[in-house]
Amino acid sequence: MRQLKRGSKGPDVITLQNKLGLLQDGMFGPMTEKAVERYQLDKSLPITGVVDNLMWSLILNIEYSIPDEIDEDTDLNKQYYKTPYDQIVHKHYLPKSEYVNDNINNEYIFLHHTAGNSNPYACIDHWGRDTRGRIATEFVLGGINHRNGNDEHDGIMVQAFPKGKQGWHLGKTGSGFMNRHSVGLEICNMGYLKKVDDKYLTYVNSKCREDQMTTLEEPFRGKLFWHAYTDEQIKETEKWKMDWRKR
Numbered sequence: 594m595r596q597l598k599r600g601s602k603g604p605d606v607i608t609l610q611n612k613l614g615l616l617q618d619g620m621f622g623p624m625t626e627k628a629v630e631r632y633q634l635d636k637s638l639p640i641t642g643v644v645d646n647l648m649w650s651l652i653l654n655i656e657y658s659i660p661d662e663i664d665e666d667t668d669l670n671k672q673y674y675k676t677p678y679d680q681i682v683h684k685h686y687l688p689k690s691e692y693v694n695d696n697i698n699n700e701y702i703f704l705h706h707t708a709g710n711s712n713p714y715a716c717i718d719h720w721g722r723d724t725r726g727r728i729a730t731e732f733v734l735g736g737i738n739h740r741n742g743n744d745e746h747d748g749i750m751v752q753a754f755p756k757g758k759q760g761w762h763l764g765k766t767g768s769g770f771m772n773r774h775s776v777g778l779e780i781c782n783m784g785y786l787k788k789v790d791d792k793y794l795t796y797v798n799s800k801c802r803e804d805q806m807t808t809l810e811e812p813f814r815g816k817l818f819w820h821a822y823t824d825e826q827i828k829e830t831e832k833w834k835m836d837w838r839k840r
Contacts, residue, residue, distance in 0.1 A: 594653070597644040599626045600745040609644060612652045616673050618681050622745065623714070624672055632657065677839070680832040682732075683751045685714050687721045692729055692754040693761075693773070701775035702837055703730075704830070705762065711736040711743065711781050713751040720753070720760075729753050729760030730777030734830060737823050739783045739801045746781070748825030750833060776837060780826055785816035793818055 594605055601621040610617045613628040626642045633640050636651055644652075674682055709716055713733035720729045731753055735746030754760065762777040786793040786801055793801045807821040 594644075594646075594649045596646075597621055599623070599642065600743065609652070612657060614657075616681065618673075620745075620749070622683075622749070624683075676832065676836040678832040678835050680750060680829060680836065683749060685717050685751050685753065686755065687717060687729060687753050687760075690727075691721050691760070692727050693759040695759065696757045697759045697773060698757075699774055699776040699837075699840075701771055702834065703763065703775055703777045705730055705777055705779045706784060707733070707779045707781050709779075709781055710783070711738045711746050713746060713749055713779075713781055716779060716781060717751065717753045727760050728762065730762045730779045731756075731758070731760065732777070732833065733779045734781060734826055734833075736781040736826055737805060739795065739805050739820055740799055742802055742805070744823075744825075747823050748829045750829055778830065778833060780822065780830065782822060782826075783820040785814070786818040786820060787816075788818055795820065 594608075597605060597609060599621055602619055604619065606621045606625070607617045607619045609621075609629075610619075610625060613625070613632060615625060615628055629644055629648075630640050630642050632638075632652065633642075633648065635657075636648075638648060638651075672684060674684070676682065707716065709719075713735040716733050717729070733751045733753060735749035735751070737744045737747050759773055760777075761772055763772045763775065766772060783795040783799075783801060786795060786806055788794075793803065793806050795801055801820055805821055807819055809817055809819065811817075813819070
């Protein structure tokens with residue numbers, strides 16, 4: 594079996610997650626890494642978060658009892674849920690003070706174009722730390738890192754607060770009702786690009802890989818070059834829209 598670490602994908606990850614009692618989504622993310630570290634601690638192995646030959650030999654041949662002490666990080670009911678459209682939604686909730694705690698019936702759907710990097714968890718954590726108040730969307734969709742091509746979070750759908758709660762996400766629209774009765778999805782992406790010499794730069798002047806940029810047939814809001822959405826983002830957005838349209 595090959596060495597696995599955070600960012601690994603594929604059938605070997607599914608085998609590992611099955612042995613650790615995790616949701617088997619084939620993606621070695623932060624929850625899988627934490628479970629690996631707990632296994633290593635339980636078996637007196639070096640705590641690396643990396644699955645090497647020694648750990649494989651143990652986990653494939655010795656039955657592992659999942660610890661009884663289950664907290665919010667290991668309880669599958671609190672980590673994930675699955676929609677009727679075969680979409681896995683990961684829960685990563687903001688502090689309760691960072692969203693509106695009323696029970697709200699949403700009537701509108703909004704897709705937001707995030708001026709930010711690829712990690713949906715980091716996006717939510719940023720909302721939790723800022724001083725702007727209860728500004729957030731309920732869902733954030735991960736993408737590919739525009740600088741190095743890391744796809745660890747590509748297509749990962751994350752929920753920022755419980756269903757029925759709300760965050761302010763539309764800005765000054767003149768419609769408080771629409772702001773309070775709409776569900777939003779932030780799609781992690783760096784937005785428009787500017788061409789400087791032979792490089793494509795983001796709004797923070799970081800260089801975007803050319804295989805991640807797209808040129809429009811005509812400018813949108815005066816911009817011709819943009820950081821492209823990924824195939825996984827488009828696929829997962831469609832699943833998300835179908836689920837909310839049904840609701």
